[in-house]
Amino acid sequence: MTKWGYCSIVYSIMIQSMTGFGSAEKDGCRIEIRSVNHRFLDVYMRAPSFMNQLEIPLRNMVKERFARGKFDINITVSELASAELNINTEAVRKIHHAFKGLQEDLSIKGEIDINTFIGLHNMFIETKPKYDLDVIAVIFSQALDDLAGMRRREGDTLAAELRRFAGSIGADNEKIRASCDKVLAEVKDKYNERLKILLEGQEIDEGRILQEAAVFAAKLDIAEEIARIDSHLGQFREILSGGGIIGRKLDFILQELNREVNTIASKSADYAVSSITVGMKTEIEKMREQVQNIQ
DSSP, rough: OOOOOTTTTTHHSSSSSEEEEEOOOTTTTTEEEEEESSSEEEEEEEOGGGGGGGHHHHHHHHHHSSSEEEEEEEEEHHHHHHEEEEOOHHHHHHHHHHHHHHHHHHHHHHHHOHHHHTTTTTGGGEEEOOOOHHHHHHHHHHHHHHHHHHHHHHHHHHHHHHHHHHHHHHHHHHHHHOOOOOOOOHHHHHHHHHHHHTTTSSOOOHHHHHHHHHHHHHOOOOOHHHHHHHHHHHHHHHHHHSSOHHHHHHHHHHHHHHHHHHHHHOOOOOOHHHHHHHHHHHHHHHHHHTTTTBB
C-alpha cells in the first residue's frame, strides 16, 4: 500500500449508501467530494491545472475505495500555498531591447522604466506550483475516509429500514398463508352452489364435478407463491447481512418478490388477501427506492 492507494478489501464488507459527502483541508488545500447514486462509477473532478498529472492517480484511489456512484470532486488551493513567482530576466531583456529599437526607429520620446513592464508581466513572470503533490494525495485520502464514513452510516440506516420492510412483508405473507385453507373452502362451497343451480334437475356426474373442482382449486392455489416469498425474503436478509456490493442483487430479488405478490393478487378471489397484496406491493416499491441508493 502506498500514499496513492488503499486496499479496497477493507471496505468491501460494509454496506454503503451511494450518497455522501467528505472533505479535508490542510495548508491551504481543501478537497470536497460528493457522491450520489449511479448505475456505475463516474468521477468528475475540478482541480487547478498544475494538478493534471494527479488526475489519473486520484481517480484510481476512488476506484479502489468505491464500486458505484457518481462522484463530484472539487480541489482548491490558495495562491500563497500553490505557487511561487519567477521572473524570466532574459525575457525582460529581450522586451527592453525591442522597445529600445522601436523607440529609435520611430523616434519615440520617453523613458522605458519599470512601469513600462508592469502591464506586460504575463510575458515574463512565471508561476510555478510549489505545493507538495504527495501532500495532496494524503489530503485526498482523508477526504475519501470522511466520505466513506458517511456512506457507511447512511448504509446502516438503509439496511435497518430494509430489514423493517422485509419483516412487515413476511408478516403479511403469514397472514395470507393463514387464510389459504379458509379461502379455498369458501371457493369450493361457492363453486358447488353454482353448479347445483346450473345443473338443477339434470343428472350430475360427481366424478366430473370433482375433477373440474380440483382443476379450479389448483388455479387458485397460492401455496407455491407463498413459499417462494419466504425464500426470497430469506435470501434478501442473507445478502443484506453479508454486506459488500449488493445493490443490484437486492434489486433483482425485489423484482422476483414483486412478481410473486402480483401472482397471488391475480389468483386470489378473496378481498382480504387482495388488500394485503396491495400493501405488500407498496412496501416492495419503497424497498426498491431504498435499494437504488445502495452500492
